[in-house]
Amino acid sequence: MISWIGDSIVSPSGFTSAENYEAAKARRSAIAPHAGDGLAEPYHAAVINKEALAAAFEQRCGSPAGLTPLEQAAILSVAQATEGTGINPASPKVLFVFSSTKGNIHLLDAEADSYDRNKLYLWHTASLIARRFGNPNEPVVVSNACISGACAQIAAMRMIEAGRYEWAVVTGADMASRFVVSGFQSLKALADGQCRPFDANRAGLNLGEAAATIIYGKAKGKAESAKSISLRAGSIRNDANHISGPSRTAEGAFLALNDILKHADKKDIAFVCSHGTATPYNDRMETIALQRAGLDRIPTNSLKGSFGHTLGAAGTLESIISKWALTEGLALGTCGFEEPAQDCALPVAAHNIASGGSCFVKMLSGFGGSNAALLFAKSEED
Amino acid sequence: MDELILELKHEIIKALNLEEISPADIGDDDPLFGDGLGLDSIDALELIVLMEKNYGVKLTDPSQGRDIFRSVRIMAEYIQAHRTK
Amino acid sequence: MLTIKKYSYISPQHAYPLPPHLKAAMAGGIDMGKLYRSLAIDYPKFFKMDTLSKLGFLAAELLTAGEEKGEAEAMNDRSVVCFNKSASLEADIAYSKTIQKENFFPSPSLFVYTLPSIVTGEIAIRHKLRGETSFYVSPEWNAELLVDTVRQIFAAGASQSVIAAWIECEPDSFEAFMMLIGNYAEGLPLSAENANELISDFRIHNIF
Numbered sequence: 001m002i003s004w005i006g007d008s009i010v011s012p013s014g015f016t017s018a019e020n021y022e023a024a025k026a027r028r029s030a031i032a033p034h035a036g037d038g039l040a041e042p043y044h045a046a047v048i049n050k051e052a053l054a055a056a057f058e059q060r061c062g063s064p065a066g067l068t069p070l071e072q073a074a075i076l077s078v079a080q081a082t083e084g085t086g087i088n089p090a091s092p093k094v095l096f097v098f099s100s101t102k103g104n105i106h107l108l109d110a111e112a113d114s115y116d117r118n119k120l121y122l123w124h125t126a127s128l129i130a131r132r133f134g135n136p137n138e139p140v141v142v143s144n145a146c147i148s149g150a151c152a153q154i155a156a157m158r159m160i161e162a163g164r165y166e167w168a169v170v171t172g173a174d175m176a177s178r179f180v181v182s183g184f185q186s187l188k189a190l191a192d193g194q195c196r197p198f199d200a201n202r203a204g205l206n207l208g209e210a211a212a213t214i215i216y217g218k219a220k221g222k223a224e225s226a227k228s229i230s231l232r233a234g235s236i237r238n239d240a241n242h243i244s245g246p247s248r249t250a251e252g253a254f255l256a257l258n259d260i261l262k263h264a265d266k267k268d269i270a271f272v273c274s275h276g277t278a279t280p281y282n283d284r285m286e287t288i289a290l291q292r293a294g295l296d297r298i299p300t301n302s303l304k305g306s307f308g309h310t311l312g313a314a315g316t317l318e319s320i321i322s323k324w325a326l327t328e329g330l331a332l333g334t335c336g337f338e339e340p341a342q343d344c345a346l347p348v349a350a351h352n353i354a355s356g357g358s359c360f361v362k363m364l365s366g367f368g369g370s371n372a373a374l375l376f377a378k379s380e381e382d
Numbered sequence: 383m384d385e386l387i388l389e390l391k392h393e394i395i396k397a398l399n400l401e402e403i404s405p406a407d408i409g410d411d412d413p414l415f416g417d418g419l420g421l422d423s424i425d426a427l428e429l430i431v432l433m434e435k436n437y438g439v440k441l442t443d444p445s446q447g448r449d450i451f452r453s454v455r456i457m458a459e460y461i462q463a464h465r466t467k
Numbered sequence: 468m469l470t471i472k473k474y475s476y477i478s479p480q481h482a483y484p485l486p487p488h489l490k491a492a493m494a495g496g497i498d499m500g501k502l503y504r505s506l507a508i509d510y511p512k513f514f515k516m517d518t519l520s521k522l523g524f525l526a527a528e529l530l531t532a533g534e535e536k537g538e539a540e541a542m543n544d545r546s547v548v549c550f551n552k553s554a555s556l557e558a559d560i561a562y563s564k565t566i567q568k569e570n571f572f573p574s575p576s577l578f579v580y581t582l583p584s585i586v587t588g589e590i591a592i593r594h595k596l597r598g599e600t601s602f603y604v605s606p607e608w609n610a611e612l613l614v615d616t617v618r619q620i621f622a623a624g625a626s627q628s629v630i631a632a633w634i635e636c637e638p639d640s641f642e643a644f645m646m647l648i649g650n651y652a653e654g655l656p657l658s659a660e661n662a663n664e665l666i667s668d669f670r671i672h673n674i675f
Contacts, residue, residue: 038568038571039571040571040573101582102559102581103554105559108559108560108563109563120556120559121552121553121554121556121604121606122554122604123552123604123605123606124606126604127606138605138606138609138612140603140612141603141604141605142601142602142603142604143554143582143583143584143602143603143604144584144600144601144602145582145584145585151601155603155616158616158619158622158623159615159619161619161622162615162618162619162622164615178566179559179562179563179566179581182566182571182573182578183562183573183575183578183581185573186427186431186573186574186575186578187424187427187575187578187579188427188444235599235625236599236600236601236625237597237598237599238547238587238588238591238596238597238598238599238600239591239597240543240591240592240594240595240596240597241592242422242592243579243585243588243589243592244423244424244579245422245423251597252597255597259625366582366584367579367582367584367585367588368582368584368585368587368588368589368591368600369588369591369592369600370584370587370588370600398515398576399514399515399576400511400514401500401511401514402511402514403511420511420512424575424576424579425576427575427576428574428575428576431572431573431574431575434572435572
């Protein structure tokens with residue numbers, strides 16, 4: 001168990017956690033049509049305005065010269081998340097954990113001699129972020145497909161619990177490059193318009209861009225933890241079924257849920273924030289996992305209709321939004337969900353609903369048959 | 383048609399990395415999907431790319447593939463009727 | 468006590484452990500297709516994999532050769548955790564060649580391998596492992612990080628055994644060093660020193 005200390009989101013919905021939370025709460029979507037220059041067809045995605053990002057970066061962190069948009073967004077989110085926490089990111093007791101699926105992959109499109117080739121390496125990006133804050137440790141870099149952001153939080157929890165570090169700065173970041181968009185198009189996985197998680201007419205996902213940072217620290221004593229939230233448990237399990245299709249029995253997702261439920265009473269769970277990509281297979285698979293785990297009477301939502309699928313940032317971004325909702329006593333509605341799907345018999349939250357529970361569950365699944373589940377809880381005295 | 387069928391078999395083997403299959407192993411009327419060649423959904427998408435790249439045949443709806451990939455012969459007939467290169 | 472029960476290693480020059488009858492056949496260097504065929508495995512999906520997955524697949528075959536089927540079933544919570552420097556860069560470059568502006572035919576079967584963690588999934592599928600699968604990236608082989616990560620998987624109670632590997636592919640070279648770790652009566656005690664010593668034996672001292 002580790003305590004939540006601070007957070008920040010940089011996405012097209014806003015450059016702070018508060019703006020992003022308000023957007024999700026209002027069920028506003030940042031997903032918009034894009035012409036698809038250099039692609040076979042146009043697409044819908046949640047894309048950050050790069051000029052606005054550079055301006056926000058300049059104001060908060062200084063010149064963005066030489067930094068890619070991914071690096072700017074990640075650094076900005078770390079700067080904002082650490083602010084006011086009293087934690088010195090330059091301390092050797094702080095570990096930086098970075099999660100991304102594709103990092104600066106857009107550079108592969110550029111002329112080979114027009115950039116520093118090291119920027120293609122994820123450890124280089126992670127190191128650049130950590131050094132920017134004067135941190136002396138080698139960052140931990142997780143690249144575990146779409147569950148990366150959950151794995152990064154689990155890695156941080158284990159490192160802190162093992163006594164290796166006192167605090168962790170966990171950042172997830174990914175961009176919707178031509179590389180990634182063309183790939184998802186080739187898999188016929190993208191929705192024609194805005195995605196519709198768990199909806200009868202769901203037909204694919206949207207990609208999204210974001211950087212999202214959570215600061216964690218050692219679990220606090222009871223006296224000082226009255227209002228804090230902690231990451232209580234996390235589990236990663238493989239389907240052992242197929243590298244790009246989810247298991248028909250939701251094996252890995254079910255096993256991951258089963259693991260974290262050992263640390264919670266189901267009646268305390270306010271809501272489940274699913275992966276909810278809005279592909280026919282994913283949402284069906286998660287329904288089966290939740291049914292098998294006995295969580296199919298608890299409100300479920302998906303944030304993909306607001307932010308798109310932010311890949312390596314999804315784990316941290318969606319945990320942050322859900323944490324703010326839990327704190328406010330809400331289960332957020334699912335942007336894009338209108339008509340319940342027969343094959344997803346779940347109480348999907350269409351609109352925001354009041355919720356008195358003290359915990360929430362975050363689910364993620366990804367290529368390679370990987371699945372993750374996280375359990376967040378208010379402190380026991382609440 | 384026989385020529386196109388043979389050509390397609392070679393291209394399918396190459397595009398899908400069916401290293402241990404030879405054109406003679408693929409019957410003209412054998413189902414491409416199902417037990418025989420052990421192909422999956424990604425292979426089906428790769429066949430759609432193959433048709434577009436080599437013959438200029440574009441499938442707008444990927445579910446059309448289900449009908450077209452019933453056998454190499456059906457695939458060849460479809461290409462014959464729709465090819466632009 | 469956690470021990471490194473077994474280990475395997477593959478580089479362009481060597482593969483370990485090889486059954487005696489294959490040593491001569493592989494003396495001229497390691498070609499992954501040739502190694503696959505010589506192991507007499509029937510797994511046609513091997514040829515669809517990218518180099519990183521092929522390498523991980525073969526290292527896992529060498530690592531688990533001779534393991535009782537029954538034992539493998541009892542270990543279906545086994546985890547696979549891999550580390551490297553370049554993530555899936557080789558697969559990334561292969562896919563990027565299919566999206567050149569003047570020759571734009573994005574390949575779905577190449578795109579699915581543009582995630583380093585796919586190799587952990589391929590190993591999990593092959594051996595029916597439903598434990599944790601994770602992929603970490605670091606600038607170089609880092610025994611301390613690997614051993615810390617593996618210890619923490621056991622401390623979390625996530626698995627009874629872990630396959631842990633350094634598995635790197637570059638345009639002109641490749642290297643896989645894979646260990647089977649668990650609470651075994653045999654093997655070397657799990658430590659960064661022992662892991663460093665094992666990989667050095669292969670890298671520097673050429674002990675095979």
